Amino acid sequence: MSKPAPNLAKVIALDLLSVGRVPLILLVLIFSSAMGVVFITHHTRQAITEKDQALVERERLDNEWRNLLIEETALAEHSRVQAVAKKELEMKRPDSDKEVIINLP
Numbered sequence: 001m002s003k004p005a006p007n008l009a010k011v012i013a014l015d016l017l018s019v020g021r022v023p024l025i026l027l028v029l030i031f032s033s034a035m036g037v038v039f040i041t042h043h044t045r046q047a048i049t050e051k052d053q054a055l056v057e058r059e060r061l062d063n064e065w066r067n068l069l070i071e072e073t074a075l076a077e078h079s080r081v082q083a084v085a086k087k088e089l090e091m092k093r094p095d096s097d098k099e100v101i102i103n104l105p
Helices: 008-018 021-075 078-087
Strands: none
Touching: 008 021
């Protein structure tokens, strides 16, 4: 009777576990280190992208804030308020004899 052929995968696995432990451990460490580098690089690039988006949003909000300040200044100008009071509310300046002055203690 002939002897069955040995299973090559089983022989390689047994050889790696018995004789080739150090190279196997080094291979696993190299692979995990490479995966760590890829992971860190990915997260760093994501953080940089988020930072850039936040800076663009901050610049947009700063511009909007400046425009709102200019608009507020224009709307609160005394001559404009007086013109709106006369035109839309039909207000007029009271005569000096109708003015009442109140003195606070």
